[in-house]
Amino acid sequence: MPEGHTIHRLARQFNDVFGNARLTASSPQGRFADGAARIDGQILTGAQAHGKQLFAAFESGVILRVHLGLYGAWDFGGDETFRGASSIGAPRRVGERELGSEEVSYTGPPEPIGAVRLRLVSAHGWADLRGPSACEVLTPTEAAAIRAKLGPDPLNAARSDDGAVEFLQRIRSSARPVAVLLMDQNIVAGIGNVYRAELLFRNRIDPMLSGKQLSVEQVSMLWADAVVLLEEGVAKGRIITTELANRDRPDDVHYVYRRTGLACLICGEAVFGKELAGRNLFYCPGCQCQVRHLPD
DNA sequence: TCTGTATGTCAAA
DNA sequence: TTGACCTACAGAC
Incomplete structure (x- = not known):
């Protein structure tokens, strides 16, 4: 249910599981290959929500902006540090599985299922983004301009x-x-x-x-x-x-x-x-x- | 296999 | 004001 509260929860979860972590970024679907390349291998320094948009900053200064729109959603998975990291966004989706407490130890992200626009992977877990209405990499100036209008x-x-x-x-x-x-x-x-x-x-x-x-x-x-x-x-x-x-x-x-x-x-x-x-x-x-x- | 549905936004007419 | 777009799923045929 992506109204503002959803994105604030998402920002908090990003900081919890990815804050100050070095991430690999890819676009299994291919539509965000160029953007993913601009953040691949960088440390995520902090995530913030403004209204329904997520702004995630990386060490080089670039900012990932994501708007889920009606259909977008993030799925998370990983080791015990990802426990409690739940899917966020549109209701029930393919590929979503509940991580039971009896789960075998985390060995890496699964094969992407469906149209994964962006996949972020840390040493401890992963996040898949599907169906966003906006997903782009911005300079700080560009991000500030967008936020100034909100x-x-x-x-x-x-x-x-x-x-x-x-x-x-x-x-x-x-x-x-x-x-x-x-x-x-x-x-x-x-x-x-x-x-x-x-x-x-x-x-x-x-x-x-x-x-x-x-x-x-x-x-x-x-x-x-x-x-x-x-x-x-x-x-x-x-x-x-x-x-x-x-x-x-x-x-x-x-x-x-x-x-x-x-x-x-x-x-x-x-x-x-x-x-x-x-x-x-x-x-x-x-x-x-x-x-x-x-x-x- | 097809249709309807959705908590959103934008560009074009 | 309208249609286009993004995606996946439930339910109808």
């Missing part, structure tokens, strides 16, 4: 006021619907369709209100809640946005996301689903809309 990431800016202020300014200066703004990575980085729907529900905000129509308090609440939800997502490894799921109803993990036609968990009214700017939007008219509007 909005604040609640997981990076949580403890500074800068992120909150920037978010407030960017939201309240726009006439576009807040539901669209939350998905715009130049406004705020790391929120995807699930967090968008759930944030708006939890704060009882009508998705079709423009940024300008929101109060300072509403925008502040959205930011603070984004920090909470994303941090929980990092901790749990999945997106759980309801209190119910934490108590006695483990299946009710979302209030409105993908619940079209079902009764709202709070007010009982039917949840609506409609397409907005090419993405599925879910909301509860009873809880979120002062003025009822039906899906178009």
Whole structure:
């Protein structure tokens, strides 16, 4: 589930298993052969997430940028230092196998299965990347330019006021619907369709209100809640946005996301689903809309 | 064997 | 606003 929390977990895992390790890089699929050659044999000095993108720095200064898109995923495997290093990205994939505790000792990476764009191998284990929408090697200047365009990431800016202020300014200066703004990575980085729907529900905000129509308090609440939800997502490894799921109803993990036609968990009214700017939007008219509007 | 699906993004019209 | 793209899998035929 590649929203921002996924990539932060990925960055952490990269630092855990590959930090300060010398890596060989290859592209079994062939599509990233040139890029792999530019990082092959180098030490990975550190990985960082910004929104949904991973930036991994190497000793020569070059930076590997990976965006998983809808389908991308990383698989990991290796010796005991890789225990707990799980697959990250799109759901269940070919070649994924659970490393049992009775596993024989690690002797090296397996034959690549499927379209492996990039394989990284250390002395202790390996990582395979499949299906990313972006995978490239950048100079520090190029990487900085990409990051400068992104909005604040609640997981990076949580403890500074800068992120909150920037978010407030960017939201309240726009006439576009807040539901669209939350998905715009130049406004705020790391929120995807699930967090968008759930944030708006939890704060009882009508998705079709423009940024300008929101109060300072509403925008502040959205930011603070984004920090909470994303941090929980990092901790749990999945997106759980309801209190119910934490108590006695483990299946009710979302209030409105993908619940079209079902009764709202709070007010009982039917949840609506409609397409907005090419993405599925879910909301509860009873809880979120002062003025009822039906899906178009 | 074919189709539908997906938590994303971009370029072209 | 639309289609293209990246990949793998479940389910239908």
